[in-house]
Amino acid sequence: MINTTIENGVATLTLAGPGRKNALSPEMLEALTGSIETLRRDASVRALVLTGEGGDFCSGGDVSSMQGPSDAAAVRQRMAASQRPCTALASFERPVIAAVDGVAFGAGFSLALMADFVVASDRARFCLAFARIGLVPDFGALHTLPRMIGVQRARELIYSARELSACEAQELGLVLEVVSADALHARAYEFARAMAAQSPDGFAMTKRLLAQTFERDLGALLDAEAAAQAIALTSPYVREAAARFVRKEPPAFRWPQRGKSD
Template sequence: MIKTTIEDGIATVVLARPERKNALNAAMFAELGDIVDALRRDTSVKALLLTGEGDDFCAGADVSSMQTATDAADVHARMLENQRPCHAFASFERPVIAAVDGVAYGAGFSLALMADFVLASERARFSLAFARIGLVPDLGMVHMLPRMIGIQRARELIYSARELPAAEAQALGLVLDVCPPAELRARALELARALASQSAVGFALTKRLLAHSFERSLTSLLDAEAGAQAVAFTSAYVMESAARFIRKEPARFSWPPFAAK
């Protein structure tokens, strides 16, 4: 139910259950965690593109599976298993791009925000639908959303469970770019390829620093930054980049024009 391909260093992971709007069941949660963890260990993979098959990204967790819950202990154990993709993406220190078409509801919304960047089609729709059926947000949403848009707007989206169109999601800073559906996959691949051309060492160190930027003090981050810069500065990528600059040659990395808006 999850398809994976690797081409030119870009791993494309596709949630492939279109008849259910790519809703995640227990098997898919486990499979996604395993796949992302395996890709993390594959040094040939320079970036990861996450998307859905058909006209939707992900409708969230499969509601039909909720009827099999027996008690709170059973649900708690299941949730710990379902969190495997969270841990896998958190430890994936290379670029992750989410290409969202159609719905990204509930856990699907959470899954999209695990990416470094979210690109959306004009028909993409986001919703923290948990409150509609009496549930709490999961897959790390209460950690990610307030940090991205502030606690007041996070409360509004969580408590209301309203639908968020792509343009508003971009205005809030949750989406980098919005484009026609036919252009979505190509733009996502363009961004993934561009980020993959960066220094793997420099990107991983930067992503690690950013992951802790809200929890650590300035003094602590300055110390971590100095250590990270010492490692990055002595990498082969920096040596090559400096040589290219001196020779007035183009840099290896170039930010895609569409993302500069």
């Protein structure tokens, strides 16, 4: 269900169900949650790439598992279980890069939005298809999407359930870069490898504060910022970075140049 590899501090989680375009069956969701939690406990993992097998990212929820009579309480219980990968990713305090090829539909699109960055192939397609079958967007899309593109644009994508090309998704700010399919995984790994060189504590605190941006007022954020900066400025990572600067050596962290892998 989930294939895991770790190389140079970068873990790659691959959704492995190509016969159904990596649809999120209950078994797939349980395996994904377990894999994320295992990586959380592994201090050697400094960044995560999330991708799909067989030329697609994820077609969304497994519609075949939605058939048959069920009462609302049972569905609510099932939804609570299916949301565990969402909360596990949201609280994963290391860089997460989604490498999207082929389809990212429904909950598959929502899953990609849980990453810090989305890198897509030029043949990737995105769609919040929930309205096509009378469903409400899930897997956190109602939280992440308006924060990324604004409420009105989010309404349009949700209500219309229309498909986006990789280029339009990039224009809207949902995708950071679009590369060829052949270059996709190398480019996502390149981002992850570069970000793995950041201070783990500094990144974790920054990611945590960014998640609170729309829930706290300026005063509260300034206070939290000061507390986080006190920890960062007294860390061995910053001392070494300052020493490198004085010695006129290149920094340990360098953002990968645009188009290097394309």
